[in-house]
Amino acid sequence: MTHKRHVIRTKDLADGKTEMTIKQFEEFLKQFDENKDDRISVDELRQAIRRSGCWAIFAYWKGNRGMKSADINGDGFIDKDEIPKLAEFAEKELNIKIVAY
Numbered sequence: 335m336t337h338k339r340h341v342i343r344t345k346d347l348a349d350g351k352t353e354m355t356i357k358q359f360e361e362f363l364k365q366f367d368e369n370k371d372d373r374i375s376v377d378e379l380r381q382a383i384r385r386s387g388c389w390a391i392f393a394y395w396k397g398n399r400g401m402k403s404a405d406i407n408g409d410g411f412i413d414k415d416e417i418p419k420l421a422e423f424a425e426k427e428l429n430i431k432i433v434a435y
């Protein structure tokens with residue numbers, strides 16, 4: 335039996351930012367894929383954030399602001415090529431530093 339856990343390896347930097355690679359960010363998002371269709375819907379993201387209230391980074395992610403700006407084509411899903419936009423938002427608003435490989 336496998337348990338889904340909110341495990342992500344991050345590094346706290348001296349300036350208070352949390353460092354995460356874009357790949358880690360993708361992995362992090364993938365665990366929210368409840369129905370396993372390989373896509374993260376805005377709804378799945380919203381539920382995940384609600385569930386993981388203890389999870390510090392997304393606790394600041396109030397309402398749909400970030401998700402809406404991330405869903406560029408407005409189809410209700412966070413597509414693979416929309417993830418960088420989400421990462422950009424996270425970087426700007428959530429004090430996460432997304433480092434590219």
Ligand SMILES: [Ca+2]
Pocket residue numbers: 366367368369370371372373374375378
């Ligand atoms: Ca899904």
Ligand SMILES: [Ca+2]
Pocket residue numbers: 405406407408409410411412413416
């Ligand atoms: Ca989309």
